[in-house]
Structures are given as structure tokens and as C-alpha cells.
Amino acid sequence: MAQIKDTAEYSGIDQMIISASRQIKDTDAVYVGVGFPLEASILAKNLQAPNCTVILENGIVRASLFRLPWTTDTMESQLFAEQLTGLFYVNSLAQAGHLALGVMGAGNIDRYGNVNDTAVGDYNKPIHRWMGSGGANDVMSFCRKTIIIMEQNKRRFPEKVDFVTCPGYFDGEPEAREKVGLPPNTGPVAVITDLATYTFEDGEMTLESVHAGCGITLEKVKAALGWDIKVAKDLMDTEPPTEEEMRTYREKIVAARRVMPPRPMPSIPTPSR
């Protein structure tokens, strides 16, 4: 796990979660994956978006604040939810276009925002395997906007993924999503890493800002990408965390991080993404 060494009082990971949390609006209903996305959404609820509704795939629809759980489905994340239902219901909400935003992680992501959570190399003889889509394909197919949060290195950002688990903009052709039948006006809108933030211009990942405040340079960002990235004309330094953001982040996220409780069986459901 690449941990950013920096001289600032926050790391690239901190910046990543805080930058992602800023994307969540108070009026949003947000489909949230486990891990960093869950952290970003809980942070948003403690800051600018107290009224946003958090949707967790196993059937949790939650407008009220809750403590960061160690995974998405826990006694605590269920307790006092506004609605408990199932996977079918929350994905129907998404498919019908009612979810403004999806926030998820990814295994690999490529130039046109296609996500690979399945296999590197040949599907039947993979060099590397992840656990598969989980809910990722659902999030990125259905949500009006999808934000991907992930740690960045060259291996995880190839020019073209070996397996498309979640279609982004395919080869960047206009209307490519609509042509295969994906809902119109959906797709990835931002990738936020521990080095930088990206948007999509005409379907192509475009460097928007560099986490200069924790010592990241444009060169470092480019070295951790598998292609020659398009750079926004108005490339900026990433807006550093405010004092309030950092204080809330430390209190509500860092202090609340818990490891998965130890359990005696081997066959425990692995938390989904």
C-alpha cells in the first residue's frame, strides 16, 4: 500500500477522502461502496451534507447520521436507518435514476474511465484477480454521476483495462454508453486519488488538480499513470483541507476506523465494495 510521505500535516489519503467528500451535496442520495467511499460519505454527512441520504447495497437507506462502521452492513449501520430493504430495491432506485451520485473504489481504471475489478491478463488464466464486480457495475451503470476513489500507481492506471467490469466511456466515442443501452447521462465524472483529482472531458480522464499541499508534483502524478494524461488548461493545486475538514476527519473518520472484528469461521462474507 503506497503511503504518501509528505511534510504537510495531512497525507495524500487524507486529501483524497476529504476531496471526495466535498463532491457530496446536502440534497444528494448517494450510493456508497465500502472502504474509502464510506469514509467520504460519513465525512460529508458531518460537514456540508448532513441531510444527504446514504444508500448501502445490502438494503440500507439512511438519511440520519451514523458512526463510521467497519463495513457497510453492521448492526450499527442498520440501527435507526430510515429504511431497511434489500439489494433489489436499492438498485432499482439507482436504475430508475433516483440516485444523484455513486462513490466507489476500483481495481484498475483506464484512460476512458473503464474499471476493472475482475482480472488482469487473460480471464481464464489471470495474472491477477480481484473478487469481481460486487456492486461496482451497478453503481457505475446507474448513478447519474459516479466518483471513483482509489490509491494511484502506474499498475492501477493502465491506458486500457484488460477486463471491463464497469464500463466508463469505452474508447471515448461520443454516446458509447447510450449505444450499448446504459442509461443516458450517467458515467464516471471524477477520479480522486492520493496524488490528484481528475475529471472527464469528452469521455477522457483529465488531470484537474494535483495534491501539491502534501508534496505531490505534476511529474510524480504523471509517473504514476499508464498513459500520457490529458491535463486541464486550468490545472490547479488541490484545495487543501480546511481546519474544520481536518478536525472533523480526524474525529469522525480516523478515530472511528476499526478493523474487521475477528471471527472464528473462514467463510465469513467478505465486505463488498
Add this chain to the structure above:
Amino acid sequence: MAQIKDTAEYSGIDQMIISASRQIKDTDAVYVGVGFPLEASILAKNLQAPNCTVILENGIVRASLFRLPWTTDTMESQLFAEQLTGLFYVNSLAQAGHLALGVMGAGNIDRYGNVNDTAVGDYNKPIHRWMGSGGANDVMSFCRKTIIIMEQNKRRFPEKVDFVTCPGYFDGEPEAREKVGLPPNTGPVAVITDLATYTFEDGEMTLESVHAGCGITLEKVKAALGWDIKVAKDLMDTEPPTEEEMRTYREKIVAARRVMPPRPMPSIPTPSR
């Protein structure tokens, strides 16, 4: 409404409901329409089928006994049901083949068991209109066996219906139901009227028994049919009601019949069939 005048202690209507109720087995889950079908199912639950599960289309799944309600969805028919849900759930039970039996009424029915609950004459300029399918098409499309209960006259038994609301066996061609995509091994198996009972042989309605016990003759039956009915080789007199059947029928059905409670609005939902 043709009421059978007879000298026996029971009418053709009584025989009809009692004969229909005999078709319900103790282990059946039965999809039941309003009116006579509801009466027949409540009678069966008070006689040979105390454990049968009664399914009412608005979302009632009920194994426990209940008093005859004035229509399918009432406070009483809901109270203490084993499951309350919606129309989608009960029809999914039916479509997936879990319902052994459907019992329903009909506007017109023809030689091959096709039911018209919609229009006599031209659809756009009808000579007569009923309210349409309600749940009838669902019952007869999905249930493994469907029984139709209706008062008989020549007008209601044409050789060919003007409008197929619920397909029976179409023109009697083998596999006609399967060809259009209806579930295999479904369709009408009996028609029970105030004059006689019918089965289907090779898709054609076939006279099985005549309600001789209440004064009905073969000639009377034939005069109340729009075509020259096929008659079973072993044509019988309908098995008259037993004493126990008549006692239970009088106590649980006749005495419990209630008119629709008067209500002040014109726009009351009409009970479905």
C-alpha cells in the same frame, strides 16, 4: 338472474357452490375471485380443506379460517392473515406455478373454455360490456388448474366468444396454450354452473354431470348452451349435497352473505372478480 325453481331442498346455485367447493383439496393453495368463488373456498375451508391457503388478489395469503367477507379486501379478510402483501406478490406466486388451483367467475365462456369478461360485439362499439379482466386473465393464465363458476344460460355460453379476455384452449388445437407462451399444464379444467358440471376433454368443454337432484334435465342443460355440447360417455347425475355440506353451507355461507355496505361516494372501488 335466472334462479332455478326446483322441488328439492337445494337450488342449482347451492349445488354449484357446493360442487365447486369439493374441488378444493386440503393441501391446495387456491387463487380465489370475488363472489361465488370466494363462497366456494370458504365452504371448502369449513369442510374437507381446513388447511388450504386462500389467495386474494389484493395481497392476502391466508391459511387460517375466516368468515365470508362481503368482498375480497375487507378489514375482516385482512385481519389475522398469515401474510399481507400486494398484487405483484400473489401473481408472482401464481406465475411461478405455486398455485394449484384458481377459482373464478366469467362473463361468457365458449366451447374451448375461452372466457370473455370484456365486450360482446365489436370492442369499440360493444353490444354489452363488462368491467374487463380484473384478475381473471392472471388466474386462468397461471394457475395449474382453473375452475369457472357461473350461472348458465345460452347467451353466456356462446360457441365462440367475441373477445378472449382469458384464453382457454383457443380453437382446441393441441398445445395451443404453450405455443403462445402460456405456462405448460395450465388452463380451465372444470366449469360448474347452476345446471351442470363440465370438464375439458382434449380442450373441449364436455358435459360431466347434470344437477338432476334439483330438477335439471339434459334437455334443459342443452337448451342453455350455444352449441351442441360434447357429452361424457359416463354422464352422471351431479352428486347431491350431503347433509353436512348443506348444513355447513347454510351456516357459513348463506347466513354470512352480506350486501356491500352502503357508502357515500360514487367512486368506490368496485370489487374485482
Add this chain to the structure above:
Amino acid sequence: MSKVMTMQEAISKNVESGDLLFVGGSQHGTPSAAIAEIVRQRINHLTVISILANTTLLIGEGLVDKVLTGYAMTDEKRSYALQRAKAVHNVSVTFKEYSHFGVALALFAGYMGVPFLPTKGHIGSDMMKYNENIQSIDCPFTGGQIGVIRAVVPDVGILHVQRCDAEGNTQKWGTLGVDHEGINSSRKVIITTEKIVDSDVIRRDPNRTIIPGFRVNAVVEQPFGAYPVHLVGCYNDGPSGFGAMRDQQSWENYVKEAIHGVKDWNEYLENLKKLNGDDFLENIKIKNPLKSEPVITGI
């Protein structure tokens, strides 16, 4: 964020002329008060999708152009409401007929966000000849024929329930007809409720929530909002007068008394008590309330 408003506001802000309207409460808990307010505001050119619910009044008042239904009198000769729509309001109503399950499937497809749902019903029936929303296709997996019902996405849906909170987290119990798929398929959602409860009540039983607050546009507290239709846990079917409103006189009397002659449903309820005695509404309330066994949550 509270969605609570008056019935007048809820309807005027969310129902527009030309809308495709879903009316919940088929056979159980019809939103009678909300329907009355639509009539009061004379919102017309509606297309209505519902199962057996209160469309007759809207039709007779000339507010409905089209009905998507499984069960309705479509023959002017046999319907005073249709005759009145034509004679008084110069409106000819068209009908698209399904079986009940077809209406449920159309709404369910809308709720799921897909353009259609497959079914083994409706196929082979003549309903397909007159309703282009029912088709038959080759099944991509089995090779046989399969029916398909086109999705319906109402512009606005109305549901009357026993309880919801101010944010619109909504709970109804008893038979649900097509309530779940109908209200979840609707773009805008109006909830009328016997009682607005504290969010804590909802959040101690979140499995009962049938639509979450963020999907709801308006919450109206309206006791006896389904009268004269029964609502589980609240009241039985209302007494008196059924069979009326089959002619001009009785119809116009009703519309005056219940709608245009009063400012709102509460004034109508008060008038009912004045006419029929103070205990009129009390008498239809359930007499022997039974409580469910609570479910336990907690940590």
C-alpha cells in the same frame, strides 16, 4: 428536511394539467381526500393509472382523458360518470385495458427503471389487440414466446397511509395492492397520512418503510383521508349513501357537499358529523385494536 404542507399546497405544487397520475390504495386506503382536492382545483387532462381506485369521480368531473386499468366500465351507455364527462365537460375518455397483474407489471417496470417486464400472462388474449403496451416477443433464452408489458412512469403518485414522518419516510400496512410499485415508480410523490409520527417511530421499524423521504415531495396529515374506504388499524368502510351519485342530482349534491362547498376535507368531515351526528366518524373507527408483537433492534 420537512415536506409537510397543506393538501392544497401538496396538490397545487405537484399535480399539473396533463399529468400521468398514479392513485394508490386499490381496495384499501384509497387517497380520497387528495382526489377531492384535485377535483377542487379542477386539474384536468389527466391520464390515470390505478387498480379499482377512485377514478370515477375524476372521470365524471371531466378531468381525465385516459385511463390505464384492469377493471373499469368503459361503456358510456352504462356509466353515468362517462356520460357526465361527455355532456358537461365535453371529454371523451379512452381506456387502455390490462389484466390487474399487467397494471402491476407496468408500474413495477417503472419502479425498476426498465422499459418493460416479461410475463407469461396476457399473451394469447385479445387485450393485446387493443393495447399496444402489451406485446409478445421471442424469449432470448428459452426460444418460446413471452409477453412483455411496457413500463409506466407516472409524473406523480399519491398514496394514503397510516403513518409517516415529516421527511416523508412512509409506512403502510394491510394489503398493498399496487402501492409499492406505483408509488416507487412515480417521479413526484405525495403522501397523505392519518398521522405524522416522530422519525423515531419509523426508524425503530425501518423494514416497514415503503418509500424513503428523499423520494417524497409532499407530506399531508389528513385524518380520515381514505374515508369512506377502510384503512387497517384506523377505520372500517364508511356507512350510508352507497348507490347514490348514479344520476345528475345525486352526483352534483355530492360534489358540492364534499368538495366545492367546503374549503377542505376537514370541513367536509365536520359537515358529515353535523349531518349524521357527532359520533359519525367515531363509529367507523375500529373497536378492538390489536397490537403487533414488536420487533427488536438495538446493539
Add this chain to the structure above:
Amino acid sequence: MSKVMTMQEAISKNVESGDLLFVGGSQHGTPSAAIAEIVRQRINHLTVISILANTTLLIGEGLVDKVLTGYAMTDEKRSYALQRAKAVHNVSVTFKEYSHFGVALALFAGYMGVPFLPTKGHIGSDMMKYNENIQSIDCPFTGGQIGVIRAVVPDVGILHVQRCDAEGNTQKWGTLGVDHEGINSSRKVIITTEKIVDSDVIRRDPNRTIIPGFRVNAVVEQPFGAYPVHLVGCYNDGPSGFGAMRDQQSWENYVKEAIHGVKDWNEYLENLKKLNGDDFLENIKIKNPLKSEPVITGI
């Protein structure tokens, strides 16, 4: 008619070698005790459909030929269970991969009794290349492309719940994952429950019933039947030992202690208490039970 029997009977009467098995309780209330009994009875050649639920144990014991899933480690190099299936039992497991919603849709189609369901997801992804149960067709209404997911009808489904009655009328609360569609799609149904309650408890809250008795083949009362997975209203996730069973020694120890070395789940629970203290199970029970606000019915 009572469906109550022992776990041994429920599994031996209803689960057969070669069955397509649905395992409920994805992430919440996994039927751990029932899974253990399948292992104890060594019922093999299973195809399993589930979301994240207890398939690892079945796989490692060589009982699974095929998995329909949205999330699983399919690479032998990275899974001790797959290595063990191959080395000890000579079983190579195949996987059909969906997104989570695809698994839900396949089961939902089975529950509805239709051969497929349409979706706007999965399409354009490479999952379609390796899973013939995901296709794309021309939409009969919109003209565009639409994804279709083939129905799955399990031979048998297993669900663990908080309460049901002897007839099998079943109620579960908390998150439901794919429980509703999974159990309703299954031909045969096994319910394991923390507690068998009087039918009166069910019938005073019939909206909570997720499958009715006539659809259920077996009811087994099994306290702590989901342990070590949490079950709302009952207990939290179990403590200790996570990360074990990643090698031969720890795996075989577990299988002996939890399954083959005991006659049933209750003996295993007793052994857990012997090993870890009498309060071991007491300690994971919820500490601050909260009751739902009852709903009212009655006449």
C-alpha cells in the same frame, strides 16, 4: 400443518447431491448452522447462488461444482478453499460472474416465474463475454439495446430468520440482501429460525411475512443459527479467530470442532462455551434492545 423438524432431517430430506442451492443472509443472518449440516452430511456436486454468503466452507470441503456470484475469489492461487477443493477432493469449481444486482435479478426472475428480467446494467461489460446468462436484446418498445439476465430457480433455498411459526410463515427484519427473491424463487424452502413463535405473533403482523407457510418444506428452531454473523435484534458478529482457516491445519481444526466432531450445532455452541467461558454467547447478544412501535390492526 407443522413443518418443524431437526436440522438433520431438514437437510437430509430437502437437499440432494447435484442441487442448485440458494443461501440467504448475505452479510446479515447467514444460515451458518444449516451450512454446517450440509457439510456434515457431505452433500456434494452443488451449484450455489448467493451474495457473499457462506460458500467458502462448502467449496473447501469439495461440495461445490459451480458458483453463481457477484463477488468471490475465483483464482486458486489466492484461495485456500479452492486449493483444498482440488487437492483433497479433486473438485475444480467453476464460476459464473454477475454484478450483485445481476444475482438479485436472476433470483427475482425465478421468484416471478419468468425466464429473464431486463436491466440497464451489465451491458457493455466484459462479464457478458464469460456468462451466457447475461445477454443484450433489442428492446421491443424503445428500439434501443437492453440487457437481459436469465432466471435462476434454485432446487432448494435456505434462510435463517428471527421468527417463524410452526407452519413456516416466516419473518425476518434488518437488511434483506437477496433474501426475498432468493427464498421465493426456490422450489423447496428450508427456514431456520432463532425462535418458533405462536402463529398469533405472525398473524398480528402479516405484512412482515416474507414467505407463507404453504411454500415452506422445513422449519428448524436453531438459536445462534447465524453465528458468527450478526442478526438484528439477536446478536452481534462473533468474536475471535478471524483470519484462521487459511491453511490446512486451521481449516481442519475448524471443520472438526464445528462439524464432524459434534453431532449438531447445539453441541458446537456448548463446546464454544466450554472453551471460551459460559458467557461467550451471552456476550455477543445485543445489550440495548429497542422495540418497534407496534402497528395496529383489528376490526
